[in-house]
Amino acid sequence: MDALFIVERINDLFNITNKKIYSSESGITYQADKRVKKLGYCVNLTLETIEEARIHGVDMMVTHHDAWDEIFGLKEACVEKLAEYGISHYYNHLPLDDCNFGTNDSLLGKLNLEPVKRTHEWEGLYFGRIAEYDEEIEFNDLVKMMEHLLEEPVKSWRFNDKTVKRVGLVCGNGAPTACLKEAVENDCDVYITGECNLYTIQYAQFKGMNLIIGSHTFTEFFGIESLAMKLNENIKELEVVRLNEEHYETNIK
Incomplete structure (x- = not known):
């Protein structure tokens, strides 16, 4: 199966009443030219979580957040790293x-x-x-x-x-x-x-x-985990793994 097949299965889970808003708040940011056998999930798309995906041999990442526009240059750096590693990425924000x-x-x-x-x-x-x-x-x-x-x-x-x-x-x-x-x-x-x-x-x-x-990050973790588990239930041949993230936010409050 490819990344677009996974996205179709995700879309089936949502009651999409406004396609324009839904597509502005979710979607593929990079699609690698390879089959998806192993999917990794976490809340944020960062260079660190992409590295986690590489270590775990993940073919596709599913996250709650896309790379933040407020972190200038991060989105471009993430797409470059996803392309280097051949990892597809999909995010789902407000609909989730x-x-x-x-x-x-x-x-x-x-x-x-x-x-x-x-x-x-x-x-x-x-x-x-x-x-x-x-x-x-x-x-x-x-x-x-x-x-x-x-x-x-x-x-x-x-x-x-x-x-x-x-x-x-x-x-x-x-x-x-x-x-x-x-x-x-x-x-x-x-x-x-x-x-x-x-x-x-x-x-x-x-x-x-x-x-x-x-x-x-961690107030939102259970939502992206829930989405990943639904994919795991609905696509039997898909392996799903959690990608670890740092608990650094608690140090700056």
């Missing part, structure tokens, strides 16, 4: 945040939370969630659960003394106060996301909203 097996719903499932509302809409795609526990839990227990799942330290701020029943979640970059505002308006006890800045913290304090901040 939106879908019911993607980044947000996968993390909620790991946290034993039940989604009750899709939030943070952009062009018909929803990159956030409101979710609830059947029974209230302690805030510190939720923090420990997050650290266990993400396998990294998380930052937390306690700005109310409530137990946790209702949670707002934006996997990845939910740092803008406009994102936190939706959790406030939905009467959440805590807001979870993968990035923060001064305004996030001060707005949470102003509104009495507890905060849990993991890393952008």
Whole structure:
């Protein structure tokens, strides 16, 4: 099978209501002229994850993020390295945040939370969630659960003394106060996301909203893993492997 066959199987998993938006937020960035027998998955396309793919003998990478435009020159360097190694690459960004097996719903499932509302809409795609526990839990227990799942330290701020029943979640970059505002308006006890800045913290304090901040990468990991596992189930002859990424983000918070 070739890379285009894999992409067709991926597209079959999504309810595509706007082809223009879907294609702008997902697709092949490089297609090697070779059959795909082994697929590697991770959150980010970087020179380091491409090297991981080479070490594992991967024919195609599937990631959540394309190389970031904000890292000037990275995209061109990645395409050059993919071509050198003969590795195809596909990414799926906002559609994976939106879908019911993607980044947000996968993390909620790991946290034993039940989604009750899709939030943070952009062009018909929803990159956030409101979710609830059947029974209230302690805030510190939720923090420990997050650290266990993400396998990294998380930052937390306690700005109310409530137990946790209702949670707002934006996997990845939910740092803008406009994102936190939706959790406030939905009467959440805590807001979870993968990035923060001064305004996030001060707005949470102003509104009495507890905060849990993991890393952008590992709050989103379970979504790309879910996609890879679906491919593994649907294409029996395809071998699927995880590509390791550094937990460097926690060192800069």
